[in-house]
Amino acid sequence: MVLAQILLNGVLLGGLYGLMALGMALVWGVLNIVNLSHGALIMVGGYVVYYLFTLAGIDPFLALPIAMAVMFSLGFALQWGLLNLVVRSKMLNTLLITFGLDVVLTFTAQLLFSADFRTINPSYAGANFAIGGLTVPTVRLAAFGVAVGLATGIWVLLNKLPLGRAIRATAQNLTAARLYGVNPRMLYAVTFGIGAALAGAAGGLYGMISNLTPYIGASLTAKSFVIAIIGGLANPFNVILGGIFVGVAEAVTALYIGPTYTDVISFGLLVAVLVLRPSRAVRAA
């Protein structure tokens, strides 16, 4: 019974992990930018939902789409005004500039929001229900549902809609895409905006399950990085599966080996994937 509960915990948490990594995988795959500020964007999204909830009294789940719109605008502006300058340049440049962005976002957040801990705490945050002896936390289940829903949305966007075809075309062959009338600057900005919007949704959900400080970004970036590589950059569902895989691996590790070792396992998995399937790390888009 304990094992079943722990597997359930791992799957539910893994869904959220997957959503965290989804935006990073999209930006990485299409723009070839390993966005080191991705975790900071998750953090900012969390604060947007927090303030919509505490100041405007909007239910956090209803605030998610608003936060996503805000984060889309922020992401669009960042790519348009800043990252487009380095989008086709060396990896080192994009790493440096997104690292710098991470520092700026983190410390701006500390100035604006202080280092206090914030939790997004609606009345139902602790609610749960029982199925066959298992306790299912409602918010975690809902977060899992949102993650799968958004992954489905991204899959439909990339595979069925003209915008998605243009995004994929630009990633595959820039010249050909240009000849068909695609404006790459605009498209990059839209893609990064979508990545930031996904980060925003993940941040809101994270704030309901855990808590927000300006400093959560770095560890979330690392986790997203691991999952993006394990899941691959091509298919949104694989990213969610990658998240679930890591979530379950961590939960089982905590049970059988000890909670101290969960990071060893998730980064160990990363190493294993890199050794067994090195092509994933090189370029999977």
Place this chain on the structure above:
Amino acid sequence: MKRAFAMTGAVALLAATALTAAPALAEDVITLGASVQMTGATANTGRYYRDAYQMAVDKINAAGGVKVGGKTYKLALKMLDNQSNVNLSVRQYVQLISGDKVNFLLGPFASNFVISDSSVAEKYQIPMVQGGGSSGQIFSRGYKYVFGTLPPAGNYYASTIEMMSKLNPAPKTVALVAADDSFDVSVAKGTRKLLEKAGMKIAVDQEYREGNSDFSSILTQVKAAKVDTVLWSGHETEALNFIRQMKQLNVDPNGMYAFTVGVPTSDFRKALGADANYAFGMTTWLPDASLKDKWFGDAAQFAKEYKAKFGYDPDYHAASGAADVETYVYAIEKAGSLDPKKVRDAIAASNFQSLYAQVKYAPNGQIDLPQIVVQIQKGELKPIYTTQFINKPDYPVPAWSKR
């Protein structure tokens, strides 16, 4: 990739050095140096030290300063931001001593920082009076120059366990959950012994990685073991996660649950709202008017002034930090000299009443104080037990579903 990380590291370092302000050096000044967490993961607690050091120094200067052999000195404070990074804080203490030539050292927050930083103080034979580290590892190395105003970590749960044995029904089984950093490892080690002595059984004993945010695996085991009590040790942000996830997973210990940190802070109650109720915690200090102080009048006035100045309530970290500054003033005046060795000996002989406590160091350099057991009752922090009950505890704690 390797180059990329080296570059990013260099950029971070450059930014850090650019941020440190120039020292204000005038004549007849005694400079106290400290590296504290102003930013980064533990900035939330680090600010207590930053603000308390500053306030104590200002207050003492306003009252005339420090008299050494017929001459009056003002105190100056040279504080650096260690960004919650141990390695950086060690470098900063070396910088404070060898570059800035500060006279004496105040400490950072947290045991793991103090363990490393106090080695710098010992090497250069400059006293460090610190109010942020309590792990036994700090004081078991035979160091002569480190003093601590937090009581030994291993005894943090002593008063709680004593209280538990007087509760009705007294808890019999305990789940012990502690982080893997030096402070919490010391707490866990001491608590195991205390529980054994009290005849209570440890049904779950789990260590987790510092900074962990997901406790669902541990909580599932705690729930399955149906324990009477959960004793938890870690950092405030992890305490918040633990308590929220307890509720999400319906983990209801039969009797009570207690935390080493978090519970006494106003931040904790603000973040959790009604879910903070019933949590037990501990503090070495409450802002009580019975704690008289030469500069602040008493602890209650200290708390009032602090709140007015910084906009948030002080807790024992702040009071402990203020006592560190006062230790120097008493010791320097008694030594009648700024010689580090003479001041060190005067610190070791300290015995004065302050807003924090009666300050007196054991031969190993650490103060010994009882922990006051506290509980949040209807959104208010209530002292419950020291050696006897002060207020009635809400016990047993009701299940989450029945609140």
